[in-house]
Amino acid sequence: MTTLMRLQHVNYQVGDKLILNDINLAVPAQAQLTVTGPSGGGKSTLLRLMAGMISKTSGDLQFDGQPIESYEPTWYRRQVSYCFQQPTLFGKTVADNLAFPYQIRKLPMDQQHVEAALDYVGLSASLLTEAIDDLSGGERQRVALIRNILFLPKILLLDEVTAGLDADNKAIIHRWLTHLNRDRQVTTIMITHDAEEIQAAQQLVQVMNGQLEV
């Protein structure tokens, strides 16, 4: 199996604080990796490094066999997509958000594809005209997640995306992530503190005091 993301001796330091310490990890293509560990251990920092949002202090971080710094940043962000725990929606309506990935690619919104994506996460097409301020937390998160996959990335980095959601919303997101992973070959790397998600993990790593335990 091809290794899609590889970290070798990766350190991340701010001032004299070593936040990630000698991280070594190989993530195969189409893996479903779960990252857990105590608060402040370094999980989000690890995902932000993988996303290219921050830069390692030292070590080697490769995507698809090349150092991530060697890729054009916009192209890379489309391959390795980061989903936040508290998603930011913008504009006025759901449609404003879901048209955005098309706008930045100078394409018209594909209404059929957008509606199919909404349907996949249990949202109706009528939600497109809904004001974002009127959405529930679970709806907000699902809209934000769809926005990240209208054009499929190779890797989806998920930072506690189900935290604070009820069981139904969590189950919808779990089913959808499994579909993306199995049927659409998207590699998923998910941070969680949720006992059920840890239990269900296919591949589990723990980040503690800046170090990775497999």
Ligand SMILES: Nc1ncnc2c1ncn2[C@@H]1O[C@H](COP(=O)(O)OP(=O)(O)OP(=O)(O)O)[C@@H](O)[C@H]1O
């Ligand atoms: N830019 C920075 N400057 C200083 N300290 C930082 C910086 N970024 C992260 N840290 C510190 O590094 C540690 C790891 O933070 P990180 O957010 O990665 O942890 P986490 O495991 O994701 O925690 P949580 O589960 O609470 O989200 C924390 O002590 C945090 O305060």
